[in-house]
Amino acid sequence: MHLLQVSHLQKKYGSHEVVQNINFHINRGECVALLGPNGAGKTTIIKMILNINKLTGGQILLNGKRHDQMCQFIGYLPQHPTFDPWMTGKELLTFMGGLSNIDKEVLEQRINELLDLVGLGGVKNQLIGTYSGGMKQRLGIAQALIHQPKLLIMDEPVSALDPLGRRDILELLKVIKQTSTILFSTHILHDAEELCDKILIINQGQLLVNGSINQIIEETQQPIFIIQAPRIGEWTHELVNEDIVESIELTGNAAKVRVKNIERGRNWLLRNITRLQLPVQKLELVQESLEEIFIRMVKSS
Numbered sequence: 001m002h003l004l005q006v007s008h009l010q011k012k013y014g015s016h017e018v019v020q021n022i023n024f025h026i027n028r029g030e031c032v033a034l035l036g037p038n039g040a041g042k043t044t045i046i047k048m049i050l051n052i053n054k055l056t057g058g059q060i061l062l063n064g065k066r067h068d069q070m071c072q073f074i075g076y077l078p079q080h081p082t083f084d085p086w087m088t089g090k091e092l093l094t095f096m097g098g099l100s101n102i103d104k105e106v107l108e109q110r111i112n113e114l115l116d117l118v119g120l121g122g123v124k125n126q127l128i129g130t131y132s133g134g135m136k137q138r139l140g141i142a143q144a145l146i147h148q149p150k151l152l153i154m155d156e157p158v159s160a161l162d163p164l165g166r167r168d169i170l171e172l173l174k175v176i177k178q179t180s181t182i183l184f185s186t187h188i189l190h191d192a193e194e195l196c197d198k199i200l201i202i203n204q205g206q207l208l209v210n211g212s213i214n215q216i217i218e219e220t221q222q223p224i225f226i227i228q229a230p231r232i233g234e235w236t237h238e239l240v241n242e243d244i245v246e247s248i249e250l251t252g253n254a255a256k257v258r259v260k261n262i263e264r265g266r267n268w269l270l271r272n273i274t275r276l277q278l279p280v281q282k283l284e285l286v287q288e289s290l291e292e293i294f295i296r297m298v299k300s301s
């Protein structure tokens, strides 16, 4: 049985269907990224899993049971967490742990362990008001883990941080993922690539891609030939062929020719390079990166 099973998920605001028939699952121990541009529907999906937003269609099961009965098994870090600045980090976790009815002694020990894990052990008695953005995010992660949830959900956990803060949180998440099941949303592809076993790409409420990074690259990537030659732009119209060439992009003296099939693409380009006597300095086959796949899919959906 999957830990989380999302089937035919739908959310409508009036007649606007912001989540459309989404299906995916998460297994125990997986780290999954929900990836999409602004407004794609990431927060809406997360809030439905958390039962903050009601579904207008479909079903969500956690551990095989209806999700609305299982919210206590989810830890959540919202996109913009707010904390009382006059509490210390330790006081906040003590308060949050108290809400989960955890035994006092167990709680004390867990709080200390968690604060050490997220790197706040040395400042646990400092007021949260004195914490940096990155420190607050670490505290938010500790708070989400206090009741030892089966699933940790984070909504854009690093997007508000500067590059150094972002790197710190990514490193922390690499440690946490060794013992937790994680779903997090992001629009930063590199973070997903670095951390995740599985990626869900959504756009305009629709799931475009669902799979491991290798699977996605293997199944969806289109080969690209780079042709470098002086004034190549004057010749690119000669390379157009709807059956073979997907698109041609020009950067300086290089043309990036995306083809549907490597063999046919190579033959077509070599034939035309000879026919036109192009003074080619370089002809190279490159693989599409995950970022290029993401941009192409989002643009064409």
Ligand SMILES: Nc1ncnc2c1ncn2[C@@H]1O[C@H](COP(=O)(O)OP(=O)(O)OP(=O)(O)O)[C@@H](O)[C@H]1O
Pocket: 013, 018, 036, 037, 038, 039, 040, 041, 042, 043, 044, 045, 187
């Ligand atoms: N309460 C609401 N009423 C009407 N429309 C809403 C509501 N909440 C969200 N939407 C719409 O649903 C769509 C998806 O929004 P959502 O916040 O889920 O996207 P997102 O992928 O999380 O975006 P971002 O990366 O900007 O946070 C958007 O078009 C948004 O305007």
